[in-house]
Structures are given as structure tokens and as C-alpha cells.
Amino acid sequence: MKIGVVTFPGTLDDRDAARAVRHAGGESVALWHNDADLHGVDAVILPGGFSYGDYLRCGAISRFSPVMEPIIKAAQGGMPLLGICNGFQVLAEAHLIPGALTRNHELHFLCRDQKLTIENVNTAWTSSFKQGEEILIPLKNGEGAYMCDDETLAMLEGEGRIIARYVGENPNGSRNLIAGITNERGNIVGLMPHPEHAIDSLTGPSADGLGFFTSVLKAMVK
Template sequence: MRVGVITFPGTLDDVDAARAVRYAGGEPVALWHADTGLRGVGAVVVPGGFSYGDYLRAGAIAARAPIMTSVIEAAGRGLPVLGICNGFQILCEAGLLPGALVRNAGLHFVCRDQRLHVASADTAWTRDYAVGQEILVPLKSGEGRFVADADTLARLEGEGRVVFRYAGGNPNGSLADIAGIASVDGRVVGLMPHPEHAIDPLFGPSEEGLGLFTSVLRAVAAA
């Protein structure tokens, strides 16, 4: 299956995301921020980095790039989309996911291997995990604190849309220990930690991040 990986000016982790797609058995397809089409891909990854230098707000400019118009339209038709770190920020800025990512509590950049609790296995990106499972993946962000108003938080909790929570301590002050959330249909997922850096124990803390990429291949094949 072909999985698009978007590159914006300032994207850092597109090569790693493409490698994760290949490890999972998919075919990565490079998408450029100025593209207006998705080249027939079955899913899209919006990777991490510092798109457009994080000017205005992290992800604010990228959310308005031409490629994101196509992503938003395709997501409305059920296309699976994953936003990682800056990609999560972009999805929130684009309105595909609720809430916002703001400066970490303490205002420090956090870079460490982070344990995550899998809170939902009902999304296109987490079906290869089990609820309650813990995975170890890197976290590296300065604006990773998830915030939302009380009604939005209640809706995310009540609808089972919290996908990952930080385990073993909250590294950035995210409300309710939230590390990742999903859209109503479970096809769009955003998370701050980096599963694409945990696909091979030779190059990361574990291979436990690979499940997001194998999950989406199975989800698309079953659709």
C-alpha cells in the first residue's frame, strides 16, 4: 500500500517516517507542501520537525499549505492520517483534531525515551496494539503540552478518543496525561512522541512504534 509522507520547509523526520512505512511493508510516497494532490495514496503521515520555522505558532503556517487542503478533504472521506509531533500540531491547527499544543510546563525542551499507555486500539493506527499495553518511544518537543477546554476534554474522554497517555510521569504538563488523540471516526490520529524512531532496536529504544504503521496497512486493506 502507498502511504504519503509530507515534507514542509523545516520538516526533519520525513525520511524516518518513510523508513517506518517501508519497515511495515508499505510503499512510502513523497508529498511536497506545495502539491495539490495526494498521488493516489491510501494514507498520509504528517511528520515532525519545525515546519516554516514554527513562526506564528507551531504548525500554523503548514496547516494552510496547499497539500493540507487535499489532506483535509481526503480525511473527510475517511483517508487515514497520522500527525507526529509537529504533525500533531499541524492537524490541530488545520481543525482535523481538537485542542492545541503549547509550550511545555517549565518551558524546557524535553528529549527522552518515553513510555506510553495505549488507551485505544479502535483507530486505524492502533489496531495492532492492545488497550493497556505500554510502548517505549522517543519524545522530543518544546511545545508538546496538550490543552483543551473542559467540554472538549470531556468529549474526548467520553468518546474514547484519547489514544495514548504518558506513563511513568507526565513529561510536559499535558492535560490528563494525554500524548495522543483521534478523530471521531478513528481515522485521524495525532501524537507528540515519535513512533517512527522506535521501529528497530538497533536505531531506537525499541521496535514498539512500528505497530502504528502496520496497523494502518491492515486498516486500509480491510476497508
């Protein structure tokens, strides 16, 4: 099972994402922003960082990178695609998922361990979790406030498309404490916190993040 991890100029978390893939038992394949070839991967991760320096808007320029064209096409055909943090912003800019990520309501860059509840275990990236399971993984972002109009929010709530919610006080001003959402089909997931930094207790606050990567390996076997 090959999982591609994209590196844009300014990406930071590609190595941890690749390590998480290997730790879960998959094969990681490095994908380059300027190479419009998916090299036969079965799924793709858009990792965190500051692609293109966050110029214009976070993710706005990466979204038009050559590698995004085949990724968007494959994801629209059902290929599992996970966007973490800056990757979530790229997914929103590409309109693969509804809404947008805006500046944290208190303006500060956040970096802390954050509790989440997993609220939808029927996606390609969350099937290893139990419904309502509480997990602890790092959250580090400056523009992580999930915004959408009331109609979209009602649709996401009604269709169970909010896959993870912050527990406790709202860290960044996201509507309805949204930490992650999925598309209608459940193959595309955008997540603001970082599961790739929590795959073993040696390097992370927990091993809770590993479930996202074992989930997609299971999804591809099916």
C-alpha cells in the same frame, strides 16, 4: 499500499517516517508541501520537525500549505491521517482534531525515551496494539502540552478518544497526560511522541513504534 509522507520546509522526520512505512511493508510516497496532489496515496503521515520555522504558532502556516487542501478533504472522507509531533500541531491548527499544543510547562525542550499506554486500539493507526499495552518510544518536543477546555476534555475521555497517555510524571504539562488523540471516526490520529524513531532495536529504544505503521496497512486491507 501507498502511504504519503509530507515534507514542509523545516520538516525533520520525513525520512524516518518513510523508512518506518517501508519497514512495516508499505510503499512510501514523498509528498511536497507546495504540490496540491496526493499522487494516489491511501494514507498520509505529517511528520515531525519545525515546519516554517514554527513561526507564528507551530503548524499555523503549514496548515495552509497547498498540499493540506486535498489532505484535509480526503481525511474528512475517511482517509487515514497520522500527525506526529509537529504533524499533531498541524492537525490541531487545521481543526481536524480538537484542542491545541502549547509550550511545555517547564519551558525546556524535551528529548528522551518515554513510556506510554495505548488506550484505544480501534483507530486506523493503533489496531496492532493490545488495549492498555505499554510501549517505549522517543519524545522530543518544545510545545507538546495538550490543551483543551473542560468540555472537550470530558468528551475525549467519555468517547475513548485519547489513544495514548504518558506513564509516570507528566513530561510537558498535557491535560490528563494526553500523548495522542483521535477524531470521532478514528481515521485521524495526532501523537506527540515519535513511533517512527522506534521501529527496530538497532536505531531506536525499542521496536514498539512499528505498530502504528502496521496498523494502518491492516486498516487499508479491510
